[in-house]
Amino acid sequence: MNDRELDIFLEYLKQNQGCDLTVYKHSTLQRRLGVRMGQIGIDNYSAYLDYLKHRPNELPILLDTIFINFTGFFRDTDAWEYLAKEVIPKILNRKKAHEPIRIWSASCASGEEAYTLALLLVEALGIEQYLLQVQIYATDVDEAALRQARQHCYTNAQVASVPPALLNKYFELTSQGYVFNPTLRRRVIFARHNLLEDAPISKLDLLVCRNTLMYFNHDAQVKTLVRFHFALKNLGFIFLGKAETLVSRSCLFTPVSVKHRIFSKGANLESNDILLLSNKNVQSNIDLFTDSKGFWQSAFETSPIAQLIVTPNSKLIGANKSVRTLLNISVKDLGYSLQKLPLFIQLGELNFQVEQTLQNRSPVTLKNAQWSTDGIVYELNIDIVAISDYQGRFLGASITLSNVTP
Ligand SMILES: C[S@@+](CC[C@H](N)C(=O)[O-])C[C@H]1O[C@@H](n2cnc3c(N)ncnc32)[C@H](O)[C@@H]1O
Structure with missing residues (x-):
């Protein structure tokens, strides 16, 4: 199956179903479409397009396959440990006791990431201060995943990665499964949000967007990172997934721990970053992620x-x-x-x-x-x-x- 057929397929979805998948990496789309087509015994995009046109229920099923919802509590434990030890204390130190702490789990899937954040914050602040100060916004493009997240109820296997002390303290075992403490849950707001289309949540102290940007093509990643830059307060932190490497090559954010993909909105913007942030018309002509230092050095030298x-x-x-x-x-x-x-x-x-x-x-x-x-x-x-x-x-x-x- 060639790229041209895939393009026609994607263009149809964009024009007729208002669903723009063109910004996702082709390799990911090909793999995921292959999975879905395999399930229904179809081996080419044009036959699948035909199938999809005649079945209104097919698009949500396809999107479910594409928006891989794999997630977990404390996913990449050492990165969360670093966040708890090195980053959260810095955020709290900057705050007066009545000041809000604004956190965004952008692409929270079924909610484990957002509740992991709640656990770290309540441990750091105590319940009273947590309820007073913390606001966690948790968003995803996938409504089905959000429905699960809102239920705050997880299976044995899902909570296996929660440290036992925290599980005992903040979850209740019911006949449905492990229910995350409803009082703490009140400070987590879930909403549908498409990172590629919707305005970002603003004035953030911490933005967590893990294992999602890697599915976007280069341009979509750059655009999303620029939006994230706006969304953060000055000196706010951004926590990305292990495989998200693009940000390390940018000067938009200052590394805090490259290993754990934690960065801060720093003061070291370079000239082409500023151009990109300030002038929409030049955005398309500038690659923010080229080695800008080398560029300006040779301009100076020559x-x-x-x-x-x-x-x-x-x-x-x-x-x-x-x-x-x-x-x-x-x-x-x-x-x-x-x-x-x-x-x-x-x-x-x-x-x-x-x-x-x-x-x-x-x-x-x-x-x-x-x-x-x-x-x-x-x-x-x-x-x-x-x-x-x-x-x-x-x-x-x-x-x-x-x-x-x-
Ligand atoms: C692999 S999961 C990552 C979940 C969690 N952040 C983690 O690291 O465990 C990727 C999530 O990104 C979401 N996603 C994909 N495209 C998105 C978009 N354009 N806007 C918002 N969320 C998106 C998917 O629905 C899915 O829940």
Whole structure:
């Protein structure tokens, strides 16, 4: 069965059933469709499309097969242990006793992930504070999975991964199964939400989206991660699944534990991240997940404008090719004090002006500064500008030199 037939099948669902599966990875779709078609003895997409057109009940069955609902309490135990020990205390430390703690389990399947979060929070806060502060939003695209989640009742096998002490404390064994404590359950709100279509829940302290992005194609993953970035409070945490690697290559989030796929909404956005977040029109032209550092470094290195970059304490940390040629210096000068460069030894006033800019952040221009080397006298226009990142953190100064020798 070829990709073309699959595309026709997916296009039909999109146009006629309002169901857009085109953003899921083809390999996953092929596998899952194969499973469903095998169950009903069909071996090609066009015959299956025909089958589906004549049976209104088929689409939910197919979606059930595609939205693999596999989940569990404390799935990947060591990652949850890390979250409990290293992340939740940080969230709580930032909160006053009356401030809400907002958590989103985005793609919660049958609810085990959301209740795992409730267990960790109630253990960390005690019941009273938990009921006062915690709000867990738990969403999924799959209504059938949500129905199970809302019932908060699990089988023996399902609760096998809950630590016995927690099981005793927060579950009641009934004839139906293990019922999660109804009072704690009140702080977990379940709702249908499609990550690819619906607006994200906002102002989050912690966003958990595990084992779901990996089914999306690259573009859909990028779009979802950008939405997640908006959804989080500054310094909020995001907890992804083991197989979700794309985020590690992005600068959108700061790694907290790469091993456990825990990141925070940090302050280290790079220029192309900012472009992507701020300007819809350029989004499609920019791949957020390319190695942006390399890109900007080579732009700096090859610029025809001679430029030096210094830290707030006057250490030279950048000198592009044009300036190295003009001043006859090399990359070996990087890391040392600016005052060691011959230009700065000769021009005392230039030293003074750089210090001034580093102190008071105001830009300075020196016109026709004279500098002699190897018996040649150069005239330079020199601009010194303080530089900060987009959040206003002071980084140092940029010094650009134009050779205006007549
Ligand atoms: C493998 S389960 C993961 C459940 C849980 N997060 C975990 O890690 O154990 C994937 C879940 O993603 C949900 N899902 C798939 N596509 C989705 C979408 N576009 N929006 C929201 N949920 C989606 C599925 O319904 C399914 O419940």
